[in-house]
Amino acid sequence: MPRTAPPSAAPPAAAAVKPLSAPQKALRKLGLVRPIDLALHLPLRYEDETRLTHLAQAREGEVVQIEGTVTACEVALRPKRQLLVTLDDGSAICTLRFFSFYPSHQKALSVGARIRARGELRGGLWGWSMVHPSFRSAQGELPDALTPVYPSSAGLPQAYLRRAVLAGLQRADLSDTIPPEALQACPGLCSRGGGRPWSLREALHFLHQPTPDVPLAALEDRSHPAWQRLKAEELLAQQLSQHLARRERSTLSAPALCAQPGGLHEQLLAALPFVLTAAQRRVADEIARDLARTVPMHRLLQGDVGSGKTVVAALAAAVAIDAGWQCALMAPTEILAEQHFGKLVGWLTPLLAPRGKTVAWLTGGQTKKARAAMLHAIASGEAALVVGTHAVIQEQVRFHRLALALIDEQHRFGVAQRLALRAKMQDAGWEPHLLMMSATPIPRTLAMSYYADLDVSTIDELPPGRTPIVTKLLADSRRDELIARLRAQVAQGRQVYWVCPLIEESEALDLRNATATHAELSAALQGLCHADGSPARVGLLHSRMPAADKKAVMAQFASGAMAVLVSTTVIEVGVDVPTASVMVIEHAERFGLSQLHQLRGRVGRGTAASVCVLLYAPNEQGRLSDSARDRLRAMVETNDGFEIARRDLDIRGPGEFLGARQSGAPLLRFADLATDTHLLEWARAWAPRLLDQSPELAHKHMDRWLGGKSDYLKA
Structure with missing residues (x-):
């Protein structure tokens, strides 16, 4: 009969939680938590430790592995403290130099020890040498695979990381989640025996421990079929999550907003002082069709600088307001929000006033009284359109009936901020329609990849009357010549932007700052007058100025009372001063291509x-x-x-181009949109089929690759 503990016996004490070691903490910091995370942590490069080179046959500059006996080991103090180890491989002698070393190094490299050292071989008056080579005891057989070198961090030695990755490989579930017929259809994967595709298990084991006969070039440029398998898997996971997000969104309910004959939409069109371009009419119709459906719109409106996205957004807002609902427009900066506010007030206020409706303005810099009045107008429904910065999504902002959310320069907002705006009406059971706008055109491969869950409308035509901009390069050594030319331009009544990258002096960067440049230009233009005789003034604008001061400076520049505006990049987007015709961008080499194009568009x-x-x-x-x-x-x-965007993608890659750290979009670790378009197209074609035909495999595949990182799709 089994023995049982008496009822009064106390339960065993819970085992104490063992604190994590430094390497374990470093693993977590790299996101290496699950076995599959470790299995997918692929090498940066490889070291060939499978063969030995005799010093007598070696060539200078080669990275080689040698084996020999330590004949001397001493600490030299001149010309600087270093550990000098003499290694004799039987054919020649090599000196190993260590400028950073510990007593354990001296012990392992003591006289008589037989070791293997690997490093770059250097020649000289005193014979062969290696500086800070890797080394180990010469015991045991040579490895039969290349040695992987992994992305790491402080406190995470390669030896520990290699063991952890190998353990992860052994424990991870590497069963295939892609049906055989899909793999057979994927280009570049069928290169095993008999045309068989590489399995995920085979590909990962190979990439972690490739045989020495594999051309290193195929591993380094990621063209090897094993790499192709990993890229295809990654792209498929991304496409599955995008398609799933689109499908989940289609189950939500949004108010149907239909344009009324003779309603606000048509009244706005009739009141505009210009005629829409064909591209503007086309995208406005696309948006109107989306708004008329009961499925939430999730559309990106993209267009080049000055293509007229604001008026398209105003027309969408007019449709929502005409249907008895509210609309919110959120912009990343107060200057941009104020530009939108000014235009929308001018267009819509005369049409809204007879209806007892207004356009509300909401930013963080408002007085308590003004803010309270705006919050009341929003909550009561009197404010049909709300324009503002991040203040729009604050908890105390309560909308009466929000049906349309407009987000300008959407890549400037984080995921949480976009979700917060969309959540403003979810308590009432409605999902607002979402229209995001971007003045950075998106290349086709990015739209296929990162925006697969979005409908994209493109304004690919500029309004008539836009004058071509001549772009000139000028070395800073010709700065005085440039300032002299600006004097002549200002004397003729021209207005000038001068953009600087910093506000104040920085010891780290040798950059002229906005404050110093303002003083320099003020002195250079002193005594100069416009053609009408008024003095040519120089203004200063930067992000640290109070909102009221910024507003005053912009108003003076827009009115023509200010000849030159020295600014930081706060004027990058949205600022519209038709009389400004000269843009100087100082230290242009420090700016990104998209940012340069945006600034030029002012x-x-x-x-x-x-x-x-x-x-x-x-x-x-x-x-x-x-x-x-x-x-x-x-x-x-x-x-x-669009050409600028394509080149920017080539130069920076998708992560930086999209501002992925801000947007929440996970970066592609392995696939390259410039070279792997064929794999992306395959993934786009198979993702919906997999969701329909093998939903369990599809979800397993997404969990393996994305874990909990697909929430960004909800925004």
């Missing part, structure tokens, strides 16, 4: 011929980096925002 909005001067400062050797040179060349060669 001029060329009137009838005067416009110019953008890219003022650059080479390094001490008189050179620019390759990427800086590519960016500046692209700016000079084209004004086309």
Whole structure:
């Protein structure tokens, strides 16, 4: 009969939680928690420790592995403290130099020890040497696979990481989640025996421990079929999550907003002082069709600088307001929000006033009294349209009936902020329609990949009357010549933007700042007058100024009372001053290509011929980096925002292009949208089929690759 513990016996004490070691903490910091996370942590590069090289046959500059006996080991103090180890491999002698070392190094490298050392071989007056080679005891057989070198962090030695990855490989579920017929249809995967595709298990084991006969080039450029399998898996996971997000959204309910004959939509069109372009009419119709459905719209409106996205957004707002609902427009900066507010008030207020409705303005810098009045108007429904910054999504903002959310420069907002705006009416059982806007055109491969769950409307035509902008490169050494030319331009009544990258002096970067440049230009233009005799004033605008001061400076520049506006990048988007025709971008080599294009788009909005001067400062050797040179060349060669975007993607890659850290979109770790379009198209085609035909496999595949990282799709 089994023995049982008496009823009064106390339960065993819970085992104490063992604190994590430094390497375990480092693993977690890298996101390596699950066995599959470790299995998918692939090497950056490989070291060939499968063969030995005799020093007598070695060549200078080669990375080689040698084996020999330590004949001397001493600490030298001159010219600097270093550990010098003499290694004799039987054919020649090599000196191993360590400038950073510990007593354990000296013990392992003591005289008589037989070791293997791997490093770059250098020649010299005193014979062969290696600086900080890797080394180990010569005991045991040579490995039969290349040694992987993994992405790591402080406190995470390669040896520990290799063991952890190997353990993860052994424990992870690597069963295939892609049906055989889908794999057979994927280009580049069928290169095993008999045309059989690589399995995930085979691909991962191979990439973690490739045999030495594999060409390193195929591993490094990721063209090997094993790499192709990993890329295909990753892209399929991304496409599955995008398609699933679209399907889940289609089950939600949104109010049907239909444009009424003779309603606010048509009244606004009739009141506009200009005629819409064909592209604007086309995208406005696409948006109107979406709004008329009971499924929430999830659309991206993209167009080049100055293509007229704001008026399209106003027309969408008019449809929502006419149907008896509210609309909210959120912009990333107060200056941009105020630009939108000014235009929308001018267009809509005369039409809304007879209906007893207003346009509300909501930012963080308002007085308590003004803010309370706005909050009341929003909650009561009196404010049919609400324009503002992040203040729009604060908890105390209560909408009466929000049906349409407009987000400008959507990549500037984080996932949580976009979700917060959409959540404003979810308590009432409604999901607002969502229209996101971007002045950075998106290349086709990005739209296919990161925006697969979005409908994309593109304004691919500029309004008539926009003057071409001439872009010129000028070295900073010709700065005085540029300022002299600006004097002549200002004397003729031209207005100038001068953009600087910093506000105050920085010891880390040798950049002129906005404050110093403002003083310099004020002195250079002193005594100069406009053609009408008024003094030519120089203004200063930067993000640290109080909101009221910013507003006053912009108003003076827009009215023509200010000749030159020295600014940081707060004017990057949305600022519309038709009389400004000269843009100077200081230290242009420091700006991103998209940012340069946005800044250039602040001029060329009137009838005067416009110019953008890219003022650059080479390094001490008189050179620019390759990427800086590519960016500046692209700016000079084209004004086309779509071509600019394509080149920007080539230069920066998708993560930086999208601002993925802000947007929440997980970066593609393995696939490259520039070279793997064939795999992306395969994944796009098979994702919906997998969701329909093998939903369990599809969800298992997403969980393996994304874990809990697919929430960003909800925004």
